[in-house]
Each structure stands twice: as structure tokens, then as C-alpha cells.
Amino acid sequence: MTDGPKVLLVEDDASLAAMLEELLRGEGYTVVMAHDGQRALHEGLSQPFDVLLMDRGLPGMEGLDVLARLRSRGVATPALILSALSNPADRVEGLDRGAEDYLGKPFDVDELLARLRSLLRRHTASSDAVPVPGGMLDVSGRTVTLGSGAVIVLSERESELLALLARRPQQIFTREGLMDAVFPEADDDGVVDTYVHYLRKKLAKSAVLTVRGVGYRLGALL
Missing domain, CATH: 1.10.10.10 (Winged helix-like DNA-binding domain superfamily/Winged helix DNA-binding domain)
Structure with a gap:
């Protein structure tokens, strides 16, 4: 287990989830996986994370609904939405409902990692x-x-x-x-x-x- 930033990875596509988990662990992240909305909500409320990486189209509960519930319970962890729903209206909705960043699928791996680093820098700067x-x-x-x-x-x-x-x-x-x-x-x-x-x-x-x-x-x- 690494001592790097702890990310809650919420993705129901098994192959994409496995790829992202391997990628993030290779970058030094500690990864906790959730494959549906209910599990994501449980994990987000039961332990602290440095960043959330969330899909929208999840079984059980839409990703933005999960995020809204986390925000209503005082969870301020920065969130990056990673979704195939990526037209301007979708991005605006995601940002309005509590996400700090929004990236459409398909995505560039280097851009994803850079956006996560940016979120972590901003969070660290404001968290003292x-x-x-x-x-x-x-x-x-x-x-x-x-x-x-x-x-x-x-x-x-x-x-x-x-x-x-x-x-x-x-x-x-x-x-x-x-x-x-x-x-x-x-x-x-x-x-x-x-x-x-x-x-x-x-x-x-x-x-x-x-x-x-x-x-x-x-x-x-x-």
C-alpha cells in the first residue's frame, strides 16, 4: 500500500476501472474502488480522501447525485467527473452540482493526471x-x-x-x-x-x- 494521495475511483466499466486503477497506483496514488453509486456514497462518507474521480452513469445512483449527497453531508473533497456525458450543458451541470473539474470520455491520460495534480495542489493550498x-x-x-x-x-x-x-x-x-x-x-x-x-x-x-x-x-x- 502506498502513502500517496488517496483517491476514491468510481467507475462501473470493469475494464476502464482496472486500467485507471493501475494507472493511478503507478503514479503513487492509494486507490479505493467503487463500481456503483451506493458503494461510492458509503466509501465517501466512511473514510477521508484527497480527491474523488467519478463517473456519472453508475448503477444504483447517478454520479452527480452521489456527489450532491456527499456535499450535503459536509464532504468537501475535490471531485473530478470523468464521463461520456460531456457536452457543455453536461459540464455546466456537473460543476454546478459540486464538482471542481469535468473531463469527457474518451480522454487523454496525461491530461487526466495533470488535472488530478492541479486539484490536489489547490486542495493542499487551501486545506491548512x-x-x-x-x-x-x-x-x-x-x-x-x-x-x-x-x-x-x-x-x-x-x-x-x-x-x-x-x-x-x-x-x-x-x-x-x-x-x-x-x-x-x-x-x-x-x-x-x-x-x-x-x-x-x-x-x-x-x-x-x-x-x-x-x-x-x-x-x-x-
Whole structure:
């Protein structure tokens, strides 16, 4: 498994999906596959990605409907639509419904890779500053600046955990999902509870909410 950017690849054509998966893995991406709309929605809501690469004509649910549902749940991961529906009206519809880019089929491989790199650069440039209730998180600087002007210093893992919750404020994360995303080397999900305790102690008891029987979600800092 690579440590490169993580892409959710949504494509129902088996041969094209296999080609794209091989291509992306060869470029250093970590690839998670989904062959239908329901699976794509499940994957998009259950784990974090750096970029989404999605077809439109999917079994079960149209690709733009999947994207709209992800956006309604607070998933802001940049998305590139790759579709045979590629006339100007189709592209406008895709962009209006939440995609950052749109590429028609058939496509040039080098152009596809360049567009993905561009999306990742823009996402990385804008992802360090993440709004949280009552303030702003500087992910790389590992600080939360409150509306009062107070600055709270976090550890690297505290910052990563808070950033994951804050980027998807409507999503409930399981302990297993948080472990995979923030503590991949840990073998005990108690580490998640420990860092939730640290965040609550530094920020507020309400900063991270417990959803009984499921996991955690973002709360309020004030």
C-alpha cells in the first residue's frame, strides 16, 4: 500500500476501472474502488480522501447525485467527473452540482493526471486553514485561534484529529475510521478516546461529541 494521495475511483466499466486503477497506483496514488453509486456514497462518507474521480452513469445512483449527497453531508473533497456525458450543458451541470473539474470520455491520460495534480495542489493550498465552531484551526501550525483572539497549541495528532472532524462537521466517525485516518500504526482503538480527551481538555468538553454506539463527531468549542 502506498502513502500517496488517496483517491476514491468510481467507475462501473470493469475494464476502464482496472486500467485507471493501475494507472493511478503507478503514479503513487492509494486507490479505493467503487463500481456503483451506493458503494461510492458509503466509501465517501466512511473514510477521508484527497480527491474523488467519478463517473456519472453508475448503477444504483447517478454520479452527480452521489456527489450532491456527499456535499450535503459536509464532504468537501475535490471531485473530478470523468464521463461520456460531456457536452457543455453536461459540464455546466456537473460543476454546478459540486464538482471542481469535468473531463469527457474518451480522454487523454496525461491530461487526466495533470488535472488530478492541479486539484490536489489547490486542495493542499487551501486545506491548512479549517474553520471550527468559534475559531479557526491552522493544521500545519497546530493552533486553534478563537474569536476572542486566544491561541491554543495542539500536538500533531491532536491537530490531525480535529482537522478530520472539522472538515466533515456533519459526519459521525467510528473509532475504527479515526484510527485508520489518524493513528494507522496503533493497534488499540483506545488511542482515539485518549486524544479526544486531550482535545476536550485543551478546547472544551463540547469540542468533540460522543455519539453512543457509533463514535465521534465535531462539537462546539465555546
